[in-house]
């Protein structure tokens with residue numbers, strides 16, 4: 001690790017955010033969503049720390065196999081199910097529970113000769129219109145699963161489209177459709193993502209499926225993570241590798257479209273889009289230098305960014321720079337770059353070492 005860019009990870013923050021889920025949904029089991037390398041934090045790192053989770057959710061058999069290889073024993077849900085019948089033996093071997101969301105998967109299960117003991121999650125489309133059986137076809141899908149020799153147990157889930165908005169009544173309607181469909185059935189059900197864990201208690205049911213809130217991103221429009229009691233798990237940091245005194249009128253960076261409005265110090269930090277810092281972050285995006293906010297200037301390069309040091313004239317080569325995390329919410333940087341915290345966290349590239357913080 002010669003280059004100073006790294007993602008400092010707080011185990012304490014991850015565990016605190018998990019306890020926050022417990023407190024918000026005390027009656028529910030928690031399926032911790034650790035797909036996409038635990039939103040960029042490291043899947044095994046997260047799974048080991050979340051040892052109190054009742055289950056985990058990932059997107060592929062490979063992820064599930066890696067978890068089993070690391071002796072993670074909890075139920076593991078495959079959120080997109082399987083894509084090809086050839087995956088079914090591995091799914092059984094690793095005791096993974098795939099989502100079943102379309103008729104083709106039912107047929108694959110029915111034709112899986114000699115397999116038995118598979119637990120599945122039957123997915124219903126209650127209004128998001130992405131994956132799942134339409135509500136009207138759910139009962140017949142369930143009947144086919146019940147009659148299928150490969151299948152042992154069936155749980156039910158659906159996913160929200162608009163739960164991040166407390167005022168959007170679509171979520172209420174999705175909850176009602178799901179509850180009505182399963183009224184009177186003694187089955188395990190799951191609806192809630194992070195937003196619903198916090199904002200829609202009627203959706204908690206038997207299993208909640210939090211992702212982003214575990215990592216300290218805000219799942220709710222109009223609410224900062226801090227005000228929701230969530231702690232940033234990842235702090236993306238680096239150091240200044242150059243400080244230059246520039247003259248009024250000099251252009252900084254590719255394209256030369258940022259022009260110094262006066263004689264001023266400009267810092268260069270070792271982080272760029274090759275590390276996952278968003279290239280679309282515009283001039284003015286906040287960056288912490290020695291813990292103080294300074295504005296990004298010029299275009300984001302692959303390995304570097306430039307910052308306006310007029311408010312930090314004492315800044316020197318080697319001084320610490322924070323791109324997001326402790327002291328600078330990732331949600332704020334995401335908003336500046338026209339995206340969401342999820343994308344920024346997932347897109348931290350493999351050349352960034354993940355280092356557990358000691359505090």
Ligand SMILES: *Cc1c(COP(=O)(O)O)cnc(C)c1O
Nearest residue numbers: 033079159193194209210211212
């Ligand atoms: C990713 C995902 C989640 C977690 O969503 P967050 O908004 O990160 O809490 C839950 N359920 C499903 C089906 C998902 O794909």
